[in-house]
């Protein structure tokens with residue numbers, strides 16, 4: 001993976017020069033990145049770990065670790081929240097309301113990743129041939145995932161509108177299907193979001209699958225043909241196993257992203273109707289920033305974090321392995 | 326004999342197959358492009374035309390929606406047309422452009438530096454650091470957003486330029502480091518060795534020899550980092566409450582009128598907003614693959 | 625018309641855009657024969673083989689396998705085994721899975737598959753490495769697995785595209801012997817592609833020499849070696865290849881050589897041969913193999929004088945390089961003949977081995 005390991009000779013030779021040494025350059029170049037990581041990821045995580053054991057609510061006032069270190073502006077209240085032990089965690093884990101959101105999220109993740117994978121794979125197989133305008137068509141198909149998710153969400157809300165939306169109109173006129181109020185029913189709201197998410201993100205799966213499929217050398221297909229394999233056998237024994245590592249990577253990325261779904265959903269339903277299409281991210285957003293349940297939110301976030309870290313740990317290991325190939 | 330029949334049928338199937346594939350590709354293409362096309366169509370419709378239960382592709386277009394959200398329409402529409410909306414749209418656009426440019430530049434700078442070191446040097450904990458950087462991509466932002474928001478409130482970075490700059494740069498880091506590293510990995514070390522034999526310092530070798538060779542990588546990174554910031558919504562609504570309000574939240578709030586969402590305004594402002602993205606996607610199409618795949622796949 | 629041949633090409637032409645990869649190929653291969661396609665890189669050997677396998681479709685001509693016209697028959701339905709130049713083993717499958725692949729594709733019974741695989745594996749002595757993936761196998765084993773995969777379906781026709789080209793020199797001879805042995809054992813009609821004339825000479829029943837997409841000569845190895853139909857074949861077979869000296873027929877049974885007008889006395893037999901085709905005035909080319917020249921250290925009218933430039937000692941023989949003007953003539957001598965550099969010697973060709981070609985058409989004059 002890394003290209004260079006035999007650096008000893010040059011490093012020594014370089015010391016004679018003026019200017020920054022190799023070692024200095026190494027730290028100078030890496031420092032800002034590490035500083036940002038510590039300041040904006042590590043430190044907040046430690047702090048929120050602490051807060052998750054308190055009954056802190058951000059609206060009550062500011063919480064200073066070292067009160068008196070800075071001079072407070074007039075009108076700002078400084079408070080010290082109480083430590084409550086594992087109460088927040090117990091509350092979150094026992095809360096059926098929160099578990100419902102986990103289930104909603106899980107449903108969203110499974111359906112959207114699955115549907116997008118199938119579509120992506122199908123498109124990749126479809127596009128794994130030469131035809132006129134392939135480049136420009138591919139580029140245009142990839143455009144949706146570059147758009148602002150919240151805008152995509154809102155626009156799909158418009159298109160899925162039962163009375164004047166173009167989708168229902170088309171389904172009704174051309175296929176005779178009844179008009180569905182996608183986003184107004186608890187049963188279908190999440191599927192409305194899945195549709196929009198699929199429009200936006202199946203190109204991502206498509207891209208990975210296409211890369212996987214087109215990386216299979218032509219001579220392997222010829223070998224398959226000479227060796228009597230065609231159709232389904234060729235697909236299941238040659239094409240799919242050889243493209244699977246890349247498809248897997250894409251599914252990992254999509255799973256992770258689907259877990260944190262916020263923008264599209266917020267643009268479409270804001271979690272409604274009721275909280276039928278509300279994912280954990282949306283709930284957490286409401287709890288933390290609209291209801292200011294800071295301590296509880298931190299515990300909630302930590303549980304989510306542990307879940308994600310456990311998942312991504314497996315995934316990133318796999319990723320690094322696949323990359324080292 | 327039956328073999329002969331099979332042969333003939335095979336040829337027929339081939340032609341039919343080609344036609345079917347052509348049709349399917351056309352359908353797929355329309356499915357992905359249609360929503361963007363429809364956004365353009367809707368943006369040119371009047372309220373009455375939008376609420377027509379039979380959506381039409383051909384109609385008498387109007388640019389009233391555009392006038393409305395820019396704030397020059399003579400009364401009529403509510404919501405976005407209200408006083409203050411005009412300034413807020415242009416100002417939000419300006420802030421989005423400013424923030425996107427600054428974050429992109431900073432991400433490029435820091436990401437390139439870190440990626441170079443991570444590509445060229447061996448050191449203890451290198452894989453762990455790469456892992457940590459990548460895991461920020463996996464992290465649901467909402468999880469760290471709670472403490473970050475508190476932190477920013479406490480040290481006065483909330484709703485400020487610097488606060489956003491640092492935050493967005495951090496969340497671009499995974500992207501800029503990994504994609505640039507994959508480009509650096511493709512440049513053989515012998516180029517620096519040759520330059521250093523010619524008396525270049527390591528730093529100058531990096532600047533004058535290696536950097537020009539990864540220009541496509543810089544372009545791809547810049548555009549993908551830019552698009553990420555340009556489209557960001559969650560941080561924008563949590564951290565930017567009053568002064569630093571960007572375009573996505575503005576479109577979101579602006580489209581809500583007194584009688585629900587003003588679809589024409591939504592379509593027109595969204596379209597204006599996504600056009601730069603489409604242009605950039607077109608410009609970077611050669612490196613699209615490597616950009617989107619995080620450098621996992623060598624483009 | 626019923627022809628007892630296994631493979632038959634009639635006037636086959638294959639083009640890639642403007643390049644004509646194979647031009648008007650006519651070829652007939654008997655059942656059980658081992659035929660070698662020989663020629664320099666890019667001469668169309670692989671393309672011909674791929675046409676027979678159905679991996680390419682020729683624009684013109686007909687292909688018969690076992691008396692059946694197969695032009696429109698997909699590869700799948702042609703009864704051929706194909707060994708690719710770089711093996712084309714499936715990287716994600718073990719040796720066993722690779723070898724059993726065609727049987728699995730044809731939905732054979734599991735027990736049958738196992739039996740067949742073990743049979744070829746034992747024949748090729750790879751029964752110990754069946755569980756390994758290609759990335760863990762040596763070049764020789766890869767090659768054996770590729771052969772086994774092609775053999776396991778017991779094809780009528782067995783096609784090998786430069787199967788030894790990726791092997792180290794030391795294994796090549798061994799592998800060559802093995803392929804010959806397998807051919808004798810199985811008796812499948814085999815086409816073997818190579819650019820190495822030694823390999824071709826060692827293994828072939830008949831050699832098909834090709835150049836620039838055209839078949840030059842089809843004959844048994846010995847015969848081709850001694851009776852090449854043209855200068856290309858003459859030069860391509862043998863190492864070093866045949867020497868060529870331009871010449872014209874003069875009075876008194878002599879040839880005037882292109883070496884500063886040197887005169888060489890020749891047999892009447894050769895003169896008659898030249899006159900019989902009425903080419904006595906035309907510009908000719910004399911061809912003589914390096915091993916058919918003797919060196920003489922004193923003047924000889926049946927030889928011509930040249931200067932020694934380099935003597936390459938290659939063990940059982942010496943290659944003596946002679947020069948006169950721009951012309952270089954190579955001579956194979958016994959190892960104890962060691963002329964000094966700069967010395968003048970007389971190269972005396974064996975009269976019976978002298979071949980005369982037409983310089984224009986490059987064809988041998990019969």
Ligand SMILES: Nc1ncnc2c1ncn2[C@@H]1O[C@H](COP(=O)(O)OP(=O)(O)O)[C@@H](O)[C@H]1O
Pocket residue numbers: 640643644645663664665666667668669670671672
């Ligand atoms: N797929 C192809 N596309 C274009 N040209 C090809 C292709 N395959 C072979 N050729 C050309 O056809 C000629 C014969 O090639 P080939 O049969 O591979 O030669 P050989 O196997 O004797 O080395 C060459 O000039 C080669 O460049």
Ligand SMILES: [Mg+2]
Pocket residue numbers: 666669670671786
């Ligand atoms: Mg070849």
